[in-house]
Amino acid sequence: MTGKEYRTITDVKGPLVFLNKTEPVAFGEIVTIRLADGSLKNGQVLDTSDDLVIVQVFEGTAKIDRTAGVTFMGDVFKLPVSKDLVGRILDGAGRPRDGGPDIVAEENADIIGAAINPFSRQSPHDFIQTGISAIDCCTTLVRGQKLPIFSASGLPHNDIALQIARQAKLKGSDEQFIVVFCAMGITAEEYNFFRSDLERTGALENAALFVNLADDPAVERIITPRLALTAAEYLAFEHDYHVLVIYTDMTNYCDALRQIGAAREEVPGRRGYPGYMYTDLAMLYERAGIVKGKKGSITQFPILTMPGDDITHPIPDLSGYITEGQIVISRELHQQGIYPPINVLPSLSRLMGSCIGADTTREDHKSVSDQMYAAYAQGRELRGLVAIVGEDALNERDKQLLDFSGVFEDRFLRQSRDEDRSIDETLDLCWELMSSIDTKYLVRLDQKWIEKYHPDNKA
Amino acid sequence: MSKEGVIYRISGPVVTATGMSAGMYDVVRVGNEGLMGEVIELHGEKAVIQVYEDTSGIRPGEPVINTGETLSVSLGPGLLTQIYDGIQRPLPTLEEVMGVFITRGVDADAFDLEKKWTFEAVVEKGAAVEGGQVIGHVQETETIVHKIMVPPTMSGVVKTIKSGDFNVTETVCTLEDGSEIQMMQKWPVRTPRPYRQKYAPDTPLITGMRILDFLFPLAKGGAAGIPGPFGSGKTVTQQSLAKYSDAQIVVYIGCGERGNEMTEVLDEFPHLIDPNTGKPLMNRTVMIANTSNMPVAAREASVYTGITIAEYFRDMGYDVALMADSTSRWAEAMREISSRLEEMPGEEGYPAYLSSRIAEFYERAGRVETKNGDDGSVTVIGAVSPPGGDISEPVSQGTLRIVKVFWGLDAGLARQRHFPAINWLNSYSLYPQSLNQWFRDNIAQDFPEIRTQISGLLQIEAELQEIVQLVGSDALPVDQQLTLEVARMIREFFLQQNGFHDVDAYCDINLQYSMSKAILSFQEAAKNAMAAGAQLNDVVNVPARTALMRGRFEKGYIDTIDDMVKSMVDEIAGTVEDN
Numbered sequence A: 001m002t003g004k005e006y007r008t009i010t011d012v013k014g015p016l017v018f019l020n021k022t023e024p025v026a027f028g029e030i031v032t033i034r035l036a037d038g039s040l041k042n043g044q045v046l047d048t049s050d051d052l053v054i055v056q057v058f059e060g061t062a063k064i065d066r067t068a069g070v071t072f073m074g075d076v077f078k079l080p081v082s083k084d085l086v087g088r089i090l091d092g093a094g095r096p097r098d099g100g101p102d103i104v105a106e107e108n109a110d111i112i113g114a115a116i117n118p119f120s121r122q123s124p125h126d127f128i129q130t131g132i133s134a135i136d137c138c139t140t141l142v143r144g145q146k147l148p149i150f151s152a153s154g155l156p157h158n159d160i161a162l163q164i165a166r167q168a169k170l171k172g173s174d175e176q177f178i179v180v181f182c183a184m185g186i187t188a189e190e191y192n193f194f195r196s197d198l199e200r201t202g203a204l205e206n207a208a209l210f211v212n213l214a215d216d217p218a219v220e221r222i223i224t225p226r227l228a229l230t231a232a233e234y235l236a237f238e239h240d241y242h243v244l245v246i247y248t249d250m251t252n253y254c255d256a257l258r259q260i261g262a263a264r265e266e267v268p269g270r271r272g273y274p275g276y277m278y279t280d281l282a283m284l285y286e287r288a289g290i291v292k293g294k295k296g297s298i299t300q301f302p303i304l305t306m307p308g309d310d311i312t313h314p315i316p317d318l319s320g321y322i323t324e325g326q327i328v329i330s331r332e333l334h335q336q337g338i339y340p341p342i343n344v345l346p347s348l349s350r351l352m353g354s355c356i357g358a359d360t361t362r363e364d365h366k367s368v369s370d371q372m373y374a375a376y377a378q379g380r381e382l383r384g385l386v387a388i389v390g391e392d393a394l395n396e397r398d399k400q401l402l403d404f405s406g407v408f409e410d411r412f413l414r415q416s417r418d419e420d421r422s423i424d425e426t427l428d429l430c431w432e433l434m435s436s437i438d439t440k441y442l443v444r445l446d447q448k449w450i451e452k453y454h455p456d457n458k459a
Numbered sequence B: 001m002s003k004e005g006v007i008y009r010i011s012g013p014v015v016t017a018t019g020m021s022a023g024m025y026d027v028v029r030v031g032n033e034g035l036m037g038e039v040i041e042l043h044g045e046k047a048v049i050q051v052y053e054d055t056s057g058i059r060p061g062e063p064v065i066n067t068g069e070t071l072s073v074s075l076g077p078g079l080l081t082q083i084y085d086g087i088q089r090p091l092p093t094l095e096e097v098m099g100v101f102i103t104r105g106v107d108a109d110a111f112d113l114e115k116k117w118t119f120e121a122v123v124e125k126g127a128a129v130e131g132g133q134v135i136g137h138v139q140e141t142e143t144i145v146h147k148i149m150v151p152p153t154m155s156g157v158v159k160t161i162k163s164g165d166f167n168v169t170e171t172v173c174t175l176e177d178g179s180e181i182q183m184m185q186k187w188p189v190r191t192p193r194p195y196r197q198k199y200a201p202d203t204p205l206i207t208g209m210r211i212l213d214f215l216f217p218l219a220k221g222g223a224a225g226i227p228g229p230f231g232s233g234k235t236v237t238q239q240s241l242a243k244y245s246d247a248q249i250v251v252y253i254g255c256g257e258r259g260n261e262m263t264e265v266l267d268e269f270p271h272l273i274d275p276n277t278g279k280p281l282m283n284r285t286v287m288i289a290n291t292s293n294m295p296v297a298a299r300e301a302s303v304y305t306g307i308t309i310a311e312y313f314r315d316m317g318y319d320v321a322l323m324a325d326s327t328s329r330w331a332e333a334m335r336e337i338s339s340r341l342e343e344m345p346g347e348e349g350y351p352a353y354l355s356s357r358i359a360e361f362y363e364r365a366g367r368v369e370t371k372n373g374d375d376g377s378v379t380v381i382g383a384v385s386p387p388g389g390d391i392s393e394p395v396s397q398g399t400l401r402i403v404k405v406f407w408g409l410d411a412g413l414a415r416q417r418h419f420p421a422i423n424w425l426n427s428y429s430l431y432p433q434s435l436n437q438w439f440r441d442n443i444a445q446d447f448p449e450i451r452t453q454i455s456g457l458l459q460i461e462a463e464l465q466e467i468v469q470l471v472g473s474d475a476l477p478v479d480q481q482l483t484l485e486v487a488r489m490i491r492e493f494f495l496q497q498n499g500f501h502d503v504d505a506y507c508d509i510n511l512q513y514s515m516s517k518a519i520l521s522f523q524e525a526a527k528n529a530m531a532a533g534a535q536l537n538d539v540v541n542v543p544a545r546t547a548l549m550r551g552r553f554e555k556g557y558i559d560t561i562d563d564m565v566k567s568m569v570d571e572i573a574g575t576v577e578d579n
């Protein structure tokens, strides 16, 4: 059915082109549009009937007029996949961006991706050591998890993502992750930062990059993460790789979705985002995991910047409803000069329970993590009280907790960008810091762990 | 017009066909691949269809065939322990046919049609039977007897009936009018199954979760809503209910949620023991998993598939509990389809009929006299996921208008790691009046009064906390400081319950009562000791109290708690002499 070129465009609106009098066109079919000057644009069918076809144009509709020629390519969007994707840099539509040759397909994979049968999944349970204490101790990452970073503009989420990409490993194993990096609408500067860091550490050879920058077509961002995940699935489930997918910035992706919704005059959901955004995001995030009978895995690390630092904004909100926890970056900690400025209190790893303990991290991990969290939470709360009643009004216990919250930030959270702490180092550090609090106030610690790990008893 | 038409338009999961005679809710086969769909609107010549599988690549002009059936579920032995998608295709079968990814165009029988079950007739030739009457038994799992019933629309006099081994499509019974009865029957999912009459609920669904059973009990046959922001504990609560509640049958619907959560249930349930029967939990469970990335139309159907299966087991005289996690995703599926239909939107883009659909769904809960004359019930517990945790939105509001129990999850409590993060100040149950008699007769005469005391203390605490925020707790008189300590004990010892702890996750209702009394004993003993000059600090810190509070993590607590309370009371009395 390819080949026939139609010049029957009736309307152009936002990123959409409307045309009629076509032969039957498939839903989701790929389209090319040839302009008067010979240049080409690509798109995809969003709605199709005998009378009208609606095409979403990835590169934007600038310069499209009613004389533009529209060709339907006979198939839905597919990505040529092969092992050669590793080490390559592609643009947001899957074309080489590194000057290299086209990917020779071992397979052409549908980028929408089929849902993993829930019965065929395997529960994630392998602990990933990121070397970052706040994450390893309090919001432990598990292989096959989807754990987003909730950040905001101007905060060092990229540094954290890169540090994780560099340091992530299974405890006691050198097995490396393949990184699939997906940029959506980030600035060239941010991109160069990622790229040069990956290059510097040699990780680029073990990475596949899909890059749509801020000045690239906005609508293309709808497909960029799908390409990245299709590549990830291929590498994980056909070639047994453990893949870490980092995508940034989900906020730009969602804005592209909103743009299309508006052009279609859909009834918007909250703050103008489409009502189906939950489902749409789930179609991305749920492509993480481990499946029976396959050796590889997909771990996702989406980064999103919360508009107005607001965690109830639809983008973080809907993401949080789908992902398996979240790591929240705090502006306040950042302004105090603490890196990584992770606020552990609203952060959560829902799969943590399945991967910590004697067999994987250490027997005292849960107890330590609960106690660190509780003591810090109480200490932080006391800061508010102290501001009103003054420090002198505090009793002994409260004073210790207040002081602890400072130490927690200064010594537990704070670490340098290349500091790779083992889980044992992290947990030992926790004990050292907690020993500034009288043991009788450490009610969440099991007595047997106090006897075994408390510095007073170790000496 | 004929049975076969052609596709006119495709817009995501919504397909329009022309030239086909169709009725509402007819099941159709769409396109060359024969994707399953359901007619949801008729416009003159055109039939609008929601398609239960991905529609990419389908073109106008492809055929649409009307099967003439309405969307139905298959009911019979083989349902238990199974996991289905939203349109009752068994996921293990899909895996066999398609591999680990769900592709499309595959049909699958709801259960093994070849498997032989031992049917034991319970009526005899010549018996007059009515729709819904039980005519035979099948031991479906170790714990559950599957009762074979005359389909609701049939009745007559038994001509033949035979016990023996049959598969579900073989005829086990014939009636004088020539109708044949097999062990499998079908029922349209959007139509409630009939019963003789509804009763007012009078028995609690005991869940083993202290805050629920004690403060906000749910009746068997009642309906509850659990709204809460992400990460507040809806799924953990629903799963705990599926594990520990004293229903005889559990239908668990994962509606538009995570794949891994269903895997977890599948991994865990076969190894977990039902505290009520001592047998693996899986024996009483039917699961429906239509995760967030599976087709939205099938998500819309999944709650109906689930509730119809629940009603079917109710009709056998069982107490059935159904959990739907999350009803918001179901509502969003309706919104998505409605917007494709270009219907006039109501609030927040939801269709105007949203609240009536929610009400109709929860109305299918209830305690009934079955057509067989037995007592059966369906209890429905729906999770709600309000955007930003703000329950002023349409799905929460539509739910709260109809359910009688509201278990409100609170982001603040979850952040403090107070689990279950159910807010005791704004949650409610409208059932206590009708359940009090049961609690008096079965647990303790003064059960309702104890409940009132405990919730009263929590109310007082909330008021005192406002003062403490301003002046600090040391500024309060000692008796109020004691009240705060008692309330803290209620929160930390009684309301908090670790859903993942081997022992603490399930608390026997009698033990719940003993624990509540233990708190009141503490209050009493402390008051007396302090009146005689003891210091609050000493009273609170007696070792026996700590031991009592830790005891709940140990097995056999129900046998030791009374002695522990005695020791605590003695030690508290002892603090008087110290001064």
Ligand SMILES: Nc1ncnc2c1ncn2[C@@H]1O[C@H](COP(=O)(O)OP(=O)(O)OP(=O)(O)O)[C@@H](O)[C@H]1O
Residues within 6 Å of the ligand: A320, A321, A322, A349, A350, A351, B228, B229, B230, B231, B232, B233, B234, B235, B236, B237, B257, B385, B419, B420, B421, B497, B498, B499, B500
């Ligand atoms: N009763 C409980 N005991 C212990 N931990 C709990 C309990 N309830 C919730 N949690 C903790 O909170 C986390 C989130 O709970 P859950 O997955 O049930 O949230 P949710 O409300 O279903 O969120 P979402 O809407 O995103 O699905 C759990 O992973 C667990 O760490």
Ligand SMILES: [Mg+2]
Residues within 6 Å of the ligand: B234, B235, B236, B257, B325
């Ligand atoms: Mg949940």
